[in-house]
Amino acid sequence: MAHLLKAALKIENAFHEYRMGISTRGLYGFAPGDWSHEEHIYYGTVPFRGIFRILDFLDLKNTDVVVDLGCGKGRVLCCAAMYSVQQVIGVDDTRDLCDVALNNLRRLSRKRAPAAVIHGKAEQFDYSLGTVFYLFHPFGPNTLRSVISRMSIGLRQIPRLARLAYVNPRHDSVLKDTGVLERYEHWAHQTPQSRFVCYPVSFWRFRI
């Protein structure tokens, strides 16, 4: 049954890519399972159906600025740019992936929101912008800690409601220990909610 679902999602992914005019499939970077690079995870993504499910759950508004930290080839950016949000921003520290993401955004049909890609490290990003942060397990606990600390500074400078969707939340405990976030939703693995994401997902909001 799981094999059938995977095969169906693969076909559906190809359909979405064709419909949107983009190319985001395949892995890039370190080999899967090579955890010696725990602080920098290779590129991979989740099925479109799962991404749309997460974005729908987030109930995006036209005031939202969606930031994908470790945007890779830009699948999430392209999906988010199809919603009526204020802006979509992707950050990735791998130049080749940023180029692919930018190219995908240029080709994306049905774009409704302005989108940008920034080549750089998430732990050095300027967090004065952003209301929804998407992370698909992009980095390890040390980087995550620095990222949340910078986000908190950005949120103190310009106070606003901010949420975080964490796919494959291997370091949820890091988020909990920061004391500035509360987990308001969790989709456990292989439940109806997470089935199309293929990973658990946790949703956090900054305490204000």
Ligand SMILES: C[S@@+](CC[C@H](N)C(=O)[O-])C[C@H]1O[C@@H](n2cnc3c(N)ncnc32)[C@H](O)[C@@H]1O
């Ligand atoms: C698992 S992929 C997620 C891709 C994308 N968010 C998606 O869901 O389609 C992780 C990405 O994070 C990027 N990355 C890892 N460490 C990073 C860092 N410190 N700053 C910026 N990007 C990073 C990698 O280059 C890779 O593209």
